[in-house]
Amino acid sequence: MEGDSVTLHNGRTYLNDDWIQWWFINKDNLIAEINIPESRFSEYDDGRFRDRLKLDYRTGSLTITNITTQHTGEYELEYNTWSRPSFYLNVYTRLPVPVISGNSSNCSSSSSSSSSYCSLLCSVVNVGDVTLSWYKGNSLLSSISVSDLSISLSLPLEVEYQDKNSYSCVINNPIRNQTTHLDITQLCHTCSDLVKL
The missing domain is CATH 2.60.40 (Immunoglobulin-like)
Structure with a gap:
């Protein structure tokens, strides 16, 4: 629901000498990455997320806080160039009272x-x-x-x-x-x- 937080898990409990990238919708929209060999830990704001992205630097999981309907869509994870599972997030508006x-x-x-x-x-x-x-x-x-x-x-x-x-x-x-x-x-x-x- 709008206003909730959601965490996209990558299945890891900890990272070693790894790099992880999170993409939203397409390959031109990198929103977060961890690159341990280069000591790079970053969340990128493309205008939709407005400081809502929080990376877990220990596991590489990504949390989106205070979500809105504009965050509905497909999220793709790249892990050490070979693992690319996708997540589809559907965000619903708050329901009014009939x-x-x-x-x-x-x-x-x-x-x-x-x-x-x-x-x-x-x-x-x-x-x-x-x-x-x-x-x-x-x-x-x-x-x-x-x-x-x-x-x-x-x-x-x-x-x-x-x-x-x-x-x-x-x-x-x-x-x-x-x-x-x-x-x-x-x-x-x-x-x-x-x-x-």
């Missing part, structure tokens, strides 16, 4: 005086690579997913005012989720309540 709004509707003369339906909408803004879902208890009712960045999502649901089941709206990505529970009494009103209003 907002549930609603209006009562379908109050007609043909309806019984005690019946009323509420149209609900669960919404989130400025999200990417997430799924937004409605749940009735633990059962999934509906969901919508998006892979784009910085988009707004909304998902409708209609419930009856007298419904005593628990409903919740959940936004999640592969790492975390945020949940808002529905309070029917706050968002939905009976037909008689609407007449009084």
